[in-house]
Amino acid sequence: MTASSLNEFYSRCDPDNLYKVERIVQEEVEVILLRWLKQTAITDPGVRRETIAPAISWAICGTAIKWCLDKKGLSHSEMVQHILQVLMEMGTYVRNLA
Template identity: 35%
Template sequence: MTTPANENDPRVKRTRQLLLQAFISLLEEGRTIHSIRVADITERATVNRATFYAHFEDKYALLEVWMREKFHHALESQLPATSTLQMSTLRQLLLAVFDFLALWQYHLKPADRQFVPFFEVALQQELQEVFLHWLNQAPSLVPICQETVETTAQVISWAIFGPAVQWSRGDRTITKDMMVQHVLAVVIAGLSPVVTVT
């Protein structure tokens, strides 16, 4: 994704939000992701193509930002901004991930299924950011380097995301709460060499 000169500039934020809102409004009208073109987005946002490309490399970069923001807001609504790495917040996080993916699978249009792998990577990266933030704040059992923290965040995010994706796609013979309990046990075990979760 192309990085604007100053991401903190209110005008840059407003334009990005305008482009995202234009895309969302097209989806709300029943358009599929596949059918929406950059020209449709810029026309709806009343900006030119050069402005779009100053903010996003292509439509897929906008899609990634949109999906990550959507997922971020879903997690934020379930977890306080001051959340730290604790058993209760881990459980809340897992429930939020399972709920989001189940709802997403339900609303996914057949024409947009080709974007599923792309979206899954974006969602996993957002989840990884949550863990990176938590791990950087958590007191560690032993001195650990940043590379270990980053690898742990990546591994744990996939340990949650993989089963949640499989469960959301399947027949769900195991309840969400039972799946969360199983995944939580694995996550706690995976974190134990690095941090203590209370």
């Protein structure tokens, strides 16, 4: 939904307002994530929900914004699948770096 919504805004929005739209969308995604996280158990008590929500929302929105700007041949559904795969495997990536 976020990528699709942003793509619609990018195609219709005045360039001077793009930053405002991006920020509003990111903040809304963060609020939704935080609400969801408050209903779930956190496996690492050292990481606050208030840290997790904006980090994930920026990852989602930043990738969606980049896709809207240059698309690089990925369809909307392919891009969404890539984002989901990265988010689901993030713990594996971080553990492999340590």
